[in-house]
Amino acid sequence: MVNIEICMGSSCFSRGNNRNLVVIREFLAEHGLDADVQMRGCLCLDACSKGPHITIADTRYDQVDPNSCLDILRKHFAKES
């Protein structure tokens, strides 16, 4: 089970995680990974200036936009399989 944590604090959410959330959901659905991933939101990590933040399997990514989000997912799940 892979954990994905998305910062839902207002800064990260409004500056990209609102769109990253959609990108992640679509990626997981397209690749049949829904059952292998646990997604959850977290509160502000007190690092808004480096946001939006997404954490995948204990690795925290900073300044994630929808394009880099997709790259991160592809790299991560290519590694997994």
Ligand code: FES
């Ligand atoms: S809102 Fe994400 S670090 Fe503050």
